[in-house]
Amino acid sequence: MKIAVLSGKGGAGKTFVSVNLSAVAQNAVYVDCDVEEPNGRLYWKPAMEKETPVSVLIPEFDVQRCSGCRKCVDFCRFHALAFVREKPMVFSEVCHSCGGCVMVCPENAVLEKARPVGMVEEGARGGVRVVTGVLNPGEVSAVPVIKAALRTGGESDLTVIDCPPGSGCPVMESVIGADCCLLVAEPTAFGFHNFKMVHRLALLLGKPCGVVINKADAPYAPLEEYCEKQGLPILLRIPYSERLAALGAAGEIASEQDPDLAESFRGLLAAVRKGAVS
Amino acid sequence: MMIAIPVEEGAENLCVSFGRTPYFLIYDTEKAAAVTVKNSAADAQGGAGIQAAQLVVDQGANALITVRCGQNAADVCKAAGVKIYKARGNCAAENLKALEMGTLEELTRFHPGFHGKE
Numbered sequence: 001m002k003i004a005v006l007s008g009k010g011g012a013g014k015t016f017v018s019v020n021l022s023a024v025a026q027n028a029v030y031v032d033c034d035v036e037e038p039n040g041r042l043y044w045k046p047a048m049e050k051e052t053p054v055s056v057l058i059p060e061f062d063v064q065r066c067s068g069c070r071k072c073v074d075f076c077r078f079h080a081l082a083f084v085r086e087k088p089m090v091f092s093e094v095c096h097s098c099g100g101c102v103m104v105c106p107e108n109a110v111l112e113k114a115r116p117v118g119m120v121e122e123g124a125r126g127g128v129r130v131v132t133g134v135l136n137p138g139e140v141s142a143v144p145v146i147k148a149a150l151r152t153g154g155e156s157d158l159t160v161i162d163c164p165p166g167s168g169c170p171v172m173e174s175v176i177g178a179d180c181c182l183l184v185a186e187p188t189a190f191g192f193h194n195f196k197m198v199h200r201l202a203l204l205l206g207k208p209c210g211v212v213i214n215k216a217d218a219p220y221a222p223l224e225e226y227c228e229k230q231g232l233p234i235l236l237r238i239p240y241s242e243r244l245a246a247l248g249a250a251g252e253i254a255s256e257q258d259p260d261l262a263e264s265f266r267g268l269l270a271a272v273r274k275g276a277v278s
Numbered sequence: 279m280m281i282a283i284p285v286e287e288g289a290e291n292l293c294v295s296f297g298r299t300p301y302f303l304i305y306d307t308e309k310a311a312a313v314t315v316k317n318s319a320a321d322a323q324g325g326a327g328i329q330a331a332q333l334v335v336d337q338g339a340n341a342l343i344t345v346r347c348g349q350n351a352a353d354v355c356k357a358a359g360v361k362i363y364k365a366r367g368n369c370a371a372e373n374l375k376a377l378e379m380g381t382l383e384e385l386t387r388f389h390p391g392f393h394g395k396e
């Protein structure tokens with residue numbers, strides 16, 4: 001089973017939920033898809049086993065062969081190519097590596113070369129395999145690294161996908177192969193706003209959802225009403241606690257130190273496995 | 279000389295955006311004639327600056343007067359030999375006059391673009 005953990009707003013507790021959920025499962029794969037700032041590994045401190053570079057293919061032009069027909073430039077819907085002084089010019093950070101320019105070139109003048117954009121780290125702690133996607137600083141698209149991390153994660157009894165914040169392409173890529181979504185909500189106006197955005201995304205992708213309300217000191221009425229109206233099950237409420245915050249800040253996996261929290265996460269996992277999501 | 283300026287509808291006022299300007303004013307100094315060209319990049323999903331710069335190059339411009347411009351568009355202009363000048367004020371006609379009188383400065387600072395930002 002693959003569970004994607006997402007929130008819209010950053011800092012709502014995606015990593016906290018993903019790490020603790022995999023920790024109580026014991027036999028699990030944790031995949032950090034928040035590749036711009038992967039921080040799950042700060043908690044797992046996994047014994048590192050492997051680092052695999054991730055590259056994308058970008059076009060390179062053989063100027064001798066290029067006839068200047070401009071077909072590649074006109075084909076590129078991402079506008080990663082310009083046509084200047086009768087020759088194509090590549091903007092590699094805009095390129096989506098679709099390979100279309102190679103296909104449409106009648107002169108076979110377009111070659112592809114690999115451009116490194118990040119890497120995937122693999123390691124383990126106890127029964128949890130830890131897979132971390134790491135995007136190189138300055139890179140625009142997280143998607144190739146997310147794809148590689150999920151591929152590395154593979155199939156297992158339980159895979160927990162720690163998604164990036166927001167509701168854009170990197171989140172879609174992280175969620176698309178999941179069986180269900182856990183939406184981590186913060187009971188604030190800001191948290192609720194972004195929560196609705198990711199819920200819409202999950203609906204669009206046809207993923208059943210469950211809700212975890214984090215830092216839940218008091219019910220936030222609009223969030224509660226929304227969940228009720230949408231038939232969204234609230235599977236866990238984690239009250240704000242200074243102790244949990246301190247454990248997090250110290251890089252500890254809180255459920256390993258707090259038996260009550262571990263019990264809560266075991267309950268959450270059992271509920272999801274039983275199909276309590278909708 | 280052919281001069282390109284990103285302009286709003288009506289072609290009197292400059293548009294602050296280069297890549298997503300609705301129109302370009304293309305002014306031919308020899309013929310003292312101007313045409314307005316619709317910017318096909320205005321609603322592009324991405325790479326608008328590159329596509330808009332392509333349009334400027336394809337129109338045969340030698341100079342571009344703009345409020346601002348991204349690095350990728352600047353690279354296209356540079357490769358094509360289009361000089362980029364910093365616009366002063368909001369009026370297209372005044373900027374054309376200023377360029378002819380040689381009082382416009384070249385634009386040397388380009389922003390990194392807004393790619394992937396939502």
